[in-house]
Amino acid sequence: MEIKVIIGLEIHVQLKTNTKMFCSCSAKYFNDSPNTHLCPVCLGLPGALPVVNKKAVIQAIKVGKALNFNINSKSRFDRKNYMYPDLFKGYQITQFEFPIDTDGYIVLKSGKKINIYRAHLEEDTAKSLHHKGYTLLDGNKAGVPLLEIVSSPEMFSKEEAKEYAKKIYNVVRFIGVSDCDMEKGQMRFDVNINLEIKKEGKIFKTPISEIKNLNSFRSMERAIDYESQRQLEEFEKKGIVLEKGNKTTRGWNDNLSKTFFQRDKEESDDYRYFPEPDLPPFILTEKFIQDALSEIDILQEDALVSLIQEYRISSDIADLIVEERDYYDFFIKVSKSYKEYVNLSNWIVTEIIAIIKEYSLEISSCDIHDFIKLLNSIDEKKISVSSGKEILKKMMLEDINIEKEIDNKLIDTDLNKIESIIKNILESNKDLVQKYLDGKEGIMGFLIGQVVKEMKGRIDPIEVKEKILIELDKNYRN
């Protein structure tokens, strides 16, 4: 028996705009009191009318470019009819027949191309908090702009699905159309999944499940694992195969690590789409599209290529730098006046990003001018690398005067002093020195550390090591 899992992803991305999709209420609702961003339009009051947010259209055009879509000059909104308490108008304004972006694709590392059917604009729903016996509704999220990106079912493993999702995440963030903060629900996945089972020379397909509203890469992977196994077991037990109308909708319970049945698609799926009469269509001119695209200075994949080819940075390091637009921007800004690109990229990836992650900072806490001064001081051997690292951390966490910090750590060039400190340290650690000489090389680090400490860090450890070796040769080795 051979089993192939077939996965398609619908990704909802909340677009970064000041206001909602169809009204001027603030779209920045995170942590605000419930129902404070509401007006007749997003509350769905009788008589209210939608007006399209231009920024959201521009964002959709930019995603169109970044994911290799055709950006359609003719596009319009439709009404998708279904009644649910979190959908205040009883219909969602979305794009059905004429989405703004169609026929895009991305390429996975393996070289496999994943086609993306479409990306269309729509409005988010209200937030529901389900309690026992009742539900609480908060309309602040109702009407926030969403872009739904719908892939073709061409991913055949959870790894491919994850890579695809990650790629969308990176690309979308890089051009600044969304922060995709999954904890805030700014990016959500619906997974369409079924199995193709080869058994006794025949091919069977299991019914498709759509697992709704997964809010992390991890839960997406786990849901795929669980659901593949569940479908296989169900197939073996009941032998039900894919038919028209037997698609089901399932939810994901993160605590139980299980998908659960929500509803049959069949009856509730009649959404009775029709053109939204309250909104004239878009006939986007070439100029409008070009103006929107001119807001993209560089795409993530172009940034990556340029780091590797122009700046000669290894692809592993470059990958990490383009992961965040801010890192890339930081690199480019520093590189304007600091030309040791490889060294720069290493500092960003191994030092700065580590500090950012450890202390939950933004890269903006690293002042560019101070950072350049710091790197130059290290390169000119005014301070040691380790002092540089210390200063960097301090610089990102506190308000400091960089010149003063560097002055404090200037390498001490008083040879007599250094030599006498080395002598003293070796003298007072005779036992250890002997152990070192007997082959315990790890001791050297300790000895260097002691000297550096005594020198208050104002010395390059490499130099210390050289001098210790000389002293050992002179006075300790036979």
Add this chain to the structure above:
Amino acid sequence: MNIAELKKNIKDKKISPSEILDIYFKKAYVVNKDTNCFISITEDYTRKRLQNSKIESELSFIPGVIKDNINIKGTITTAGSRILENYKSPYTATVVEKLGNFSLIGKGNLDAFAFGSSTENSGFGVTKNPLDTSKVPGGSSGGVAAAVVSGVSLFGIGTDTGGSVRQPASFCGLVGLKPTYGLCSRFGLIAMGSSFDVPGIIATNVSDTALVLNSIAGFDKKDSTSINIEKKDYTKLKDDSKLKVGILKMPKDGVSTEIAKAFDDSVKLFSKLNIDLVEIDFKYISYSLAIYYILVPAEISANMSRYDGIRFGFHPDKNFESISDFYKDARSKFEDEVKRRVMIGTYTLSQGYYDAYYNKATQIRNLIKNEFKEVFKDIDFLISPTTPTLPFNIGEKTKDPLSMYLSDLFTVPANLVGYPAISIPNKKIDNLYSGLQIMGRPFEEDRLLSLSYLIENQLWK
């Protein structure tokens, strides 16, 4: 009394704003008893609002009636349906904002959600025609027309989706104007058929109509379908020479003999004015009603989905097995005609029927629009009767919805194509009024009103 006269009296201090309120509210209660033209009489609201008010707009202190499917903040806005019985609107429609500090006398009765042609489908009782209380006042803006013809208001704002301003105006012997789609904002009008709805004006004469249009016309950034065109003064008469007027070829049946006769008489008046007349026979216009009753219920079925019992209006207070049962209980407050149209729309939009109905109707709507464009290259105006019959009896058509629908025969095409159309009263027949409908080119309300003025004043009397 017309608006200009009352304005002069106010300006000359012959009458004070509070005297206006005393007189008109007193009358409103009396008339309402006889006709049920108001869902609410807004005396407290208006007295409070106009306290310390000054003359600041064209219609300051002029008594007016607003159809109750138009939102006014702080008033109960029911749309004529029990599902909104106690709904206190938290915002005001743009057209009402634009009217300024007029004297709101009341909110006019209507067929629930404006679904109807007789005001018999109201959740708040039938409105009677003040000219003959055995007859309907027309609809759906029947309450507005009844209030204006009774003299309780000098003007009224209604909504017109397929004739809902023109038909009641004609049944009550008034002028009713449906402006071009997009000239006046729909923001705050409770939607029926969104691509058909427009706010409209009912008044006793053409000049008053023009004055009110001056106030309510204009682009509104809150309505994406409103059109930004240069502002016009509709009270200025245009001297049109060399007019060419099309006469709509009468359909083979459905038009009563009285109406046919009245229409013949009006055609003669045009001839007397040396206006070129030409009979126009459209190829597709006979499908107007069919596509109207496909597209409008489709739009209605979605527009009615927000009435879910949660955020406003009637709230179920029982426990239910499912949210679906909750909805069904809330929506049991819908009047029969509302239920009927929602179901028709749901049917024609549902899987397997969309192409045959909605899609095809949209294509025919394009055919009709193209045909109108062609025809109006050659003519300036198109005339027809406003309605195929004289005002009918209360109860006459309630059992037969289709026959009610057919009474929109002449008014619906203007909404299909978005053109402006006006109904001006014919001479009385058997003590009942009917109307002459004149349709003009889009956004040429100035010319339409000028011609109407000519017909009304030079010849009618």
Add this chain to the structure above:
Amino acid sequence: MSIKLSKEEILKIANLSRLDLTDKEIDNFRDSISEIINYISIINEVDIAGIDNFFQVNDSSNILREDSENKATDFELDPSNFIDTDESYIKVKKVL
């Protein structure tokens, strides 16, 4: 050919419309809606080959709003219109 919707069809449409009908209403709507469906079906005879199904009343397009907050409207949220509230949430009984 005239269509008469079955009781099941009426119930299906009613359910999709979230309407609960009494037996009397079912009969009544079966008749009237069938009659109307038959009437509107006259459009079957029209040849619409090649006709656009993208309809607009006015030929306007790209009506877009700048992305700036605007609270100019006189709207004031009136929670007394809500079915029930809990803190400032809207509270609905038993949704799932």
